[in-house]
Amino acid sequence: MERHRWLKVAIFACLVAFSVGREFRLNHKHSGDAISFNHTLAEILVQYASAAYISDLTELFTWTCSRCDDLTQGFEVIELVVDVQHCLQSYVGVAKSLNAIVIAFRGTQENSIQNWIEDLYWKQLDQMYPGMPDAMVHHGFYFAYHNTTIRPAIVSAVERTRKFYGNLDIMVTGHSMGGAMAAFCGLDLAVSHNYQNVQVITFGQPRIGNAVFASYYSNIVPNTFRVTNGNDIVPHLPPFYSYFPRKTYRHFPREVWLYDVGFGSFIYQVEKVCDGSGEDPSCSRSVSGKSVSDHLVYYGVELSSPAWRSCRFVMDPPLAASYGMTDPNGNRVFSRDPEIPLIRLKEPSSLGGKSW
Template sequence: MGKIKWLLLIICSCFVVLSGGRELKVKHKDHLPIYNHTLATILVEYASAVYMSDLTELFTWTCSRCDDLTKGFEIIELVVDIQHCLQGFVGVAKDINAIVIAFRGTQEHSIQNWIEDLFWKQLDLNYPDMPDAMVHHGFYYAYHNTTIRPAILTAVKRAEKFYGTMNIMVTGHSMGGAMAAFCGLDLAVNHRAQNVQVMTFGQPRIGNAAFASRYKKLVPNTIRVTNEHDIVPHYPPYYRHFSQKTYHHFAREVWLYSTGLGSLVYKVEKVCDGSGEDPSCSNSVTGNSISDHLAYYGVELCGETSRSCKIIMDPRIMDYGITDFRGNLVLSRDPAVPLLKLNTQLDNDRNPL
């Protein structure tokens, strides 16, 4: 028996050594997605970059947030809906072999005013096999009824035509996270995409329990990252005693929080259960912090200025753009054609719009 115990000890030790330095991945029996810390730190940089107001730097991927883990990214389409203060882009990240779609979060007001003015009315969702699903009217409208959706879908088709089949990763912060979730659902249901992954940061609730349940099945590879006491994931409110009637998050949540005492504080990344409303994750604390909403993984997630919807653009970049009669702008490039090299330093040629 002694030899068997020693053999088991040696085998266990080998497993410990072999697993050293590997990224922790958590998989549950409910077949929810595996959380990948490295991918999260990459996608949060895309969610940050989409806030940039200098469209020339963003389109040429030379902005101050267009470096580090996203270096080498190639934008295919950048869309700015001036009328509704919305912005998003589609491009290809060859290092992770994926088409990346990112949506900008709220710019129109301060976060506090946005919370107070939030349009909570639920809308019947006309999607196949979702008869009882209802969603947030404002967030649904922002993706489906603006210039954002057609521009995004057109760019995805162009990217797939040129690069072939790739994973599609959709991300966004705050309201941009809500739009990312609707985009992922749109791609999976209406466009039969089989390889859609959604990861959002500080996303609000966007639908009722029936919607959350169906969303989890239709877009199973979805992660919602929440941070500490971030106020936004707590809105619109969820009432546990009326869980089928009120807004309800879909799974899976990953909650970032700090623990410890004094100088021994360290960060924890908790992979939550499959309910979408795990009482031991962000629901275990009061959502009362705006500062926790504005930075994830140490990355800033907000606009550069408080001025809403301000954009800056070199006139030469309009060679790639079209505008509609409302002033909404789409900048597009052919993936097969190298992008014109521009001097992206601020100069007298720049025109604030």
């Protein structure tokens, strides 16, 4: 029995050594430089993606929320956008520890995420991406970034921040639908605004376009990683049909698949950096992909709203009056000048605030 137990330990040790003892690289087509997946950066950005779900905007804007600590301490929010009309939320700020501007998008904020997932099964490629012949994308995801309050507020915030801080890197992240918006944002910043140092890391992102779009995207924003987790259902949607390669949805590269190895009480999570096809059959496509619970937690970080309250949010009235702007549709943008320190409120969580 003792010998059998030590044999299990030895096998598990070999699995761990094999899974973490390699460095994975992706060749950059434009410069020849190598792009490596950065595990530490992914663990940081997933916390920013999680914070995007906070509905207490006083705590989020002042970066004092329960998810606004640990690896993201010291972050300064420059712009917080709440598109009430379309139930969208994102923010832009400066992470001095990363020497970067971070842009984060909230994922699906609905009373029933299951309904949203079921709806994705039937989504069609119904939008031509401008300036990219034959590139088709998901209209809803495209619209959410390009045709709402979100895009102009983000672009303005990035321009103001770079004007003050200089040529910082730009890191874009999001979870679920927020990952889809993050991808469109990264592409937009590179194409329409000619930013060269754009990096995108998403979590549990659905497919957003066809093979032509995936090819364009991977050439324009090569520093992109899509992290998927176990049997997470959303990266399998909308469906990919290999027998209709030109007409079906297709992921762009590069996927990083998180999955568990081991047996019994010996379980270890492995990161597998997949091939450059975007649809590596040995990664998340190797499993059925029917889990909602795997969609809601990445790297041990919760990626959902603390309270499923649809699109409502809370904001302290004085802070809203000082930094907020409201358009005719009721959408809110909370902005601050990077040159002027934010007014720090005492115990913002005790202020209660006004609910919208």
